[in-house]
Amino acid sequence: MVTLKDIALHCGVSIASVSKAINHMPGVGQKTAQRIRETAKAFGYLPNAAAQSLRTNRSFTIGVLLLDENNQSLLNGFFAVMLEGFKIRMEEQGYDLMLLNRTVGKRTVTILEHCRYSNLDGVFVACIDFSDPELLELAASDVPLVSVDHAFKGHSCVYSDNEDGIYQAVMHAAAQGHSKIAFILGGKSGVTDKRLIGYKKALKELGIPERAEYIVQSCYRDVQRTFEATQKLLALDDRPTCILMPDDHAAHGGQLALRHAGLKVPDDISIIGFDGLEYFNYISPRLCTVSQDAGQIGQKSADLLINAIENKTGEMKPASVTIPVKLVKGETVAPIT
Amino acid sequence: MVTLKDIALHCGVSIASVSKAINHMPGVGQKTAQRIRETAKAFGYLPNAAAQSLRTNRSFTIGVLLLDENNQSLLNGFFAVMLEGFKIRMEEQGYDLMLLNRTVGKRTVTILEHCRYSNLDGVFVACIDFSDPELLELAASDVPLVSVDHAFKGHSCVYSDNEDGIYQAVMHAAAQGHSKIAFILGGKSGVTDKRLIGYKKALKELGIPERAEYIVQSCYRDVQRTFEATQKLLALDDRPTCILMPDDHAAHGGQLALRHAGLKVPDDISIIGFDGLEYFNYISPRLCTVSQDAGQIGQKSADLLINAIENKTGEMKPASVTIPVKLVKGETVAPIT
DNA sequence: TTGTATGCGTTATCAT
DNA sequence: ATGATAACGCATACAA
Numbered sequence: 153m154v155t156l157k158d159i160a161l162h163c164g165v166s167i168a169s170v171s172k173a174i175n176h177m178p179g180v181g182q183k184t185a186q187r188i189r190e191t192a193k194a195f196g197y198l199p200n201a202a203a204q205s206l207r208t209n210r211s212f213t214i215g216v217l218l219l220d221e222n223n224q225s226l227l228n229g230f231f232a233v234m235l236e237g238f239k240i241r242m243e244e245q246g247y248d249l250m251l252l253n254r255t256v257g258k259r260t261v262t263i264l265e266h267c268r269y270s271n272l273d274g275v276f277v278a279c280i281d282f283s284d285p286e287l288l289e290l291a292a293s294d295v296p297l298v299s300v301d302h303a304f305k306g307h308s309c310v311y312s313d314n315e316d317g318i319y320q321a322v323m324h325a326a327a328q329g330h331s332k333i334a335f336i337l338g339g340k341s342g343v344t345d346k347r348l349i350g351y352k353k354a355l356k357e358l359g360i361p362e363r364a365e366y367i368v369q370s371c372y373r374d375v376q377r378t379f380e381a382t383q384k385l386l387a388l389d390d391r392p393t394c395i396l397m398p399d400d401h402a403a404h405g406g407q408l409a410l411r412h413a414g415l416k417v418p419d420d421i422s423i424i425g426f427d428g429l430e431y432f433n434y435i436s437p438r439l440c441t442v443s444q445d446a447g448q449i450g451q452k453s454a455d456l457l458i459n460a461i462e463n464k465t466g467e468m469k470p471a472s473v474t475i476p477v478k479l480v481k482g483e484t485v486a487p488i489t
Numbered sequence: 490m491v492t493l494k495d496i497a498l499h500c501g502v503s504i505a506s507v508s509k510a511i512n513h514m515p516g517v518g519q520k521t522a523q524r525i526r527e528t529a530k531a532f533g534y535l536p537n538a539a540a541q542s543l544r545t546n547r548s549f550t551i552g553v554l555l556l557d558e559n560n561q562s563l564l565n566g567f568f569a570v571m572l573e574g575f576k577i578r579m580e581e582q583g584y585d586l587m588l589l590n591r592t593v594g595k596r597t598v599t600i601l602e603h604c605r606y607s608n609l610d611g612v613f614v615a616c617i618d619f620s621d622p623e624l625l626e627l628a629a630s631d632v633p634l635v636s637v638d639h640a641f642k643g644h645s646c647v648y649s650d651n652e653d654g655i656y657q658a659v660m661h662a663a664a665q666g667h668s669k670i671a672f673i674l675g676g677k678s679g680v681t682d683k684r685l686i687g688y689k690k691a692l693k694e695l696g697i698p699e700r701a702e703y704i705v706q707s708c709y710r711d712v713q714r715t716f717e718a719t720q721k722l723l724a725l726d727d728r729p730t731c732i733l734m735p736d737d738h739a740a741h742g743g744q745l746a747l748r749h750a751g752l753k754v755p756d757d758i759s760i761i762g763f764d765g766l767e768y769f770n771y772i773s774p775r776l777c778t779v780s781q782d783a784g785q786i787g788q789k790s791a792d793l794l795i796n797a798i799e800n801k802t803g804e805m806k807p808a809s810v811t812i813p814v815k816l817v818k819g820e821t822v823a824p825i826t
Numbered sequence: 827t828t829g830t831a832t833g834c835g836t837t838a839t840c841a842t
Numbered sequence: 843a844t845g846a847t848a849a850c851g852c853a854t855a856c857a858a
Contacts, residue, residue, distance in 0.1 A: 153605065155835055166845040171837060181843055198593065198606045202548065203835035205539035206850045212594070213587070226569040226576075227767070236563050239588060246594040248607065250550070251576060251586040256535065257549070258583055268490065269535045270585065375771060404771030411773065430564070434712060434741030435772060436748065492851055503829045508853055518827055540851035543834045 154197045162195070163188050174199075205271050214242055214457065215252040215267055215275040219284075228373060229401070229429045230446050231278060234300065237450025238276055245458055247273070254286075264290045274298070274461045276453055280341060280372060296460040298453045302342050308456040308470045310449050314343050315350035317442035317477040318396065321424045322354035324440070324479055325394040329488030330422060331360050334392035336381045336406065338372035338399065347426075351396070370405075372398050378405030386413050393421060393488055400425040400432055400441055418486035428480055440482035448475050491534045499532070500525050511536075542608050551579055551794065552589040552604055552612040556621075565710060566738070566766045567783050568615055571637065574787025575613055582795055584610070591623075601627045611635070611798045613790055617678060617709060633797040635790045639679050645793040645807045647786050651680050652687035654779035654814040655733065658761045659691035661777070661816055662731040666825030667759060668697050671729035673718045673743065675709035675736065684763075688733070707742075709735050715742030723750050730758060730825055737762040737769055737778055755823035765817055777819035785812050 156174075160167045165184060172180045173188035174197070180188070205211040216235065218225035225231045239249055254260050256269050263286045267275060274296035277287065282302040291297060291304035303309040318335070325333050335351050338344050348367075355362055365388055370381040378398060382405065385392055397403035403425040407417065415421050417437060425432070428443025452473050459468065493511075497504045502521060509517045510525035511534070517525070542548040555562035555572065562568045576586055591597055593606050600623045604612060611633040614624065619639040628634060628641035640646035655672070662670050672688050675681050685704075692699055702725055707718040715735060722729055723746065734740035740762040744754065752758050754774060762769070765780025789810050796805065 153835090156837095157835080167836085168838085168845055168847090169843085171835095172844095175837085177837095179843070184843085196602075198598065198602050200543070200835050201607045202539045202542035203850090204837080206537070206543055206834090206852090207836045207838085209850085211539065226563070226573050227566065229564065229566075232563045232569060239563075239590075243590045243592045246592055248590070249588040251588070253576075253580045253585070255580045255583055261535065265533075265535055270538045401768065404768065408771060431738065431741065431768070434745060490851090493853095494851080504852080505829060505831095505854080506827090509828095512853080514853090516827070521827085537851050540834090541853085543836090543850090544852045544854090546834085 153200070154195045155200070156197075159188060159192050159195060159197060162191055209271065211271040211273055212246055213248045213250050213270065213272055215263075215270070215272040216249050217252045217263065217275055217277045217279065217287075219279045219281065225278070229431070230399075230427045230444065233430075233446035234278060234450040234453075237447035238454045239450070241451045241454035242458075245454075247458075262286045262289060264293050264295065267293075267295050274457045276457060277302075277304075278453075280339060280343075282342065294464075296457060296464055298457040298460065300449055300453060303470075303472060306470055308460055309472050310453045310456065311472065311474040312444045312449055313474050313477045314346040315353070317426065317444070317479070318347040318350035319354045320477070320479040321396055321426075321440075321442055322351055322358070324481065325422065325424065325485055326354070326358050326360070328394075328422070328485055330394040330485075331358075331488075332366070332390065332392040333360070333394045333396065334366040334368070334385050335396045336368055336370045336378055336385070336398055336402075338370065338402070366392055370398050370402060373401045374398070375402060375405035375408070378402040379409045380405075382406040382409035383413075386410075386415075391421075394485065395421065395423050397423055397425050400427040400429045400439060403439060403441075418484045422485040424485060428478075432482075437483035439480075440484045441480050443478045443480045445475050445477070490537070491532045492537070493534075496525060496529050496532060496534060499528055546608065548608040548610055549583055550585045550587050550607065550609055552600075552607070552609040553586050554589045554600065554612055554614045554616065554624075556616040556618065562615070566768075567736075567764045567781065570767075570783035571615060571787040571790075574784035575791045576787070578788045578791035579795075582791075584795075599623045599626060601630050601632065604630075604632050611794045613794060614639075614641075615790075617676060617680075619679065631801075633794060633801060635794040635797065637786055637790060640807075640809060643807055645797055646809050647790045647793065648809065648811040649781045649786055650811050650814045651683040652690070654763065654781070654816070655684040655687035656691045657814070657816040658733055658763075658777075658779050659688055659695070661818065662759060662761065662822055663691070663695050663697070665731075665759070665822055667731040667822075668695075668825075669703070669727065669729040670697070670731045670733065671703040671705070671722050672733045673705050673707045673715055673722070673735050673739075675707065675739070703729055707735050707739060710738045711735070712739060712742035712745070715739040716746045717742075719743040719746035720750075723747075723752075728758075731822065732758065732760050734760055734762050737764040737766045737776060740776060740778075755821045759822040761822060765815075769819075774820035776817075777821045778817050780815045780817045782812050782814070 156167045156170045160170045173185040277299040297307045368381045370377040397406050425439045425441035432439045493504045493507045497507045510522040614636040634644045705718045707714040762776045762778035769776045
């Protein structure tokens with residue numbers, strides 16, 4: 153391994169000068185700095201991250217906390233795209249990404265402890281369950297953090313416009329003549345609350361009375377529970393003609409239930425998803441869905457987090473950004489005649 | 490931050506003793522060690538990863554290199570499951586995962602350089618294109634590494650049984666009476682070669698002559714190219730009755746082409762995928778596919794890598810493991826009458 | 827058994 | 843402009 157010392161020896165200067173030259177700090181002559189940088193390049197010098205981190209308390213490493221209800225967030229297409237966007241932006245700025253977990257050596261630690269152990273510069277939080285005590289502990293600490301769809305006190309947040317998404321979905325269904333529009337909710341969360349607000353707002357504007365039996369509970373990405381929820385809706389005396397699913401993946405459960413019941417989509421019943429997963433473009437009939445701009449959410453999160461990190465001492469005020477969603481009409485909502 | 494020094498001060502012992510006690514090293518009295526460990530726990534002591542890494546040249550961090558042809562490996566369901574399996578096992582052993590990239594600060598570096606910079610203990614390589622010069626550079630270095638579906642000289646490797654997978658697929662098609670079995674290849678790679686061997690072996694055993702026009706080229710996960718490849722097959726005078734797709738996702742392109750041509754699956758034509766992506770369970774007709782045990786591949790990779798790391802000096806011989814695949818019959822292969 | 831001292835590679839302070 | 847030196851937190855060889 154090539155160190156500052158090696159270069160110093162070769163150039164006949166002190167380690168200090170080499171450090172200054174390489175970091176473009178003042179205190180070295182133009183010409184010597186030039187010479188030092190050239191030999192550094194020739195030697196293939198690279199700094200040692202551990203030494204830098206130890207000395208500067210900056211690791212240029214970001215912790216990524218992706219937790220969904222099943223601890224399988226990587227399998228979640230929406231999270232994956234988001235992470236990809238986040239990663240791209242972070243790499244541009246020279247940050248590395250580390251997958252956060254709860255282990256240090258043989259021992260189980262909290263998220264915050266792991267952050268301290270690894271001296272992380274910041275954390276990207278994209279979870280479902282924001283009430284996890286460990287998350288609260290993290291948010292209450294001085295570790296810079298940015299989260300998606302849930303604001304922690306004192307921290308920046310990126311929202312996807314969940315309220316507007318469902319609002320648009322309902323409006324679209326209504327424009328096709330639907331008035332019996334049911335809503336299968338994902339798990340209890342701020343996101344779900346927002347969507348419910350959008351749902352109610354749309355109904356109100358449309359003059360459609362809310363019906364409690366049209367709002368049923370499921371879980372995000374849960375095919376089985378959404379299957380059951382759909383069956384519950386189908387068992388109603390006055391069936392809905394359109395169902396809003398918790399998300400695209402869970403919608404598979406809904407589709408299954410409809411198929412079981414002998415109903416064809418969209419001829420017999422209409423459905424709308426949420427997320428805009430890419431592969432649904434290839435499935436017929438194309439799912440009508442609320443497309444979230446996951447890549448944009450990831451990128452914006454990165455921007456905000458970098459901002460928080462680099463103004464850490466300045467106690468900048470946390471920012472909040474909302475990324476618009478877009479209704480993809482697809483083919484699963486048919487006009488009511 | 491609580492350091493060894495703080496604990497030493499509190500216990501009235503030296504830093505060295507604290508270090509020994511905490512690491513359960515000999516050279517400390519039972520009782521003092523006990524006392525030290527208790528106060529360490531009370532203080533919430535955690536080691537400093539950077540300091541440990543600097544001192545010991547072990548970071549307990551593994552680099553993850555997921556590169557597919559589009560640099561979007563996180564979106565690849567197969568990779569995601571594999572990574573999940575890998576991650577679980579690595580965490581059990583106290584290793585962190587870092588997403589490898591080619592940036593250090595504002596500079597672009599090679600993969601190997603990044604490994605050195607971060608002092609990574611090992612790298613998990615799951616790519617499509619194993620001929621990347623940077624990969625070769627990495628493999629030629631002393632950085633422990635494990636790869637999937639491609640063996641680097643001197644390194645352990647986990648194979649998914651690609652040859653047997655396609656073999657089984659062809660045999661299954663043949664058992665349904667198919668003899669005109671086409672194969673749409675993924676990009677040039679060892680994996681593709683293996684699959685082709687399985688294909689030819691099966692045909693040979695079945696006494697079905699190979700037909701060059703039944704083997705066409707596409708790319709893994711490439712919907713558009715697989716769409717085109719399928720069209721090419723359909724344009725043949727003597728159409729195949731069954732098509733092996735490069736993988737499940739790419740199969741969407743094939744399905745599209747078939748739909749365009751007015752062909753119904755499996756009534757008019759049969760198809761078989763590869764991977765066994767979970768969500769295909771929810772799509773009708775259920776895709777017949779060769780299911781790879783991605784989770785197992787990830788876990789086994791972790792085991793082999795840990796082994797390589799911990800026997801680094803011992804120059805252990807690289808191991809090679811093959812994980813079996815399983816044919817999922819699904820509903821997209823119909824008997825020929 | 828215990829403690830002292832050194833060095834890992836870097837940055838930063840303070841002399842020169 | 844340049845360099846000697848200390849310190850970051852830890853592990854370890856060695857002395858007591």
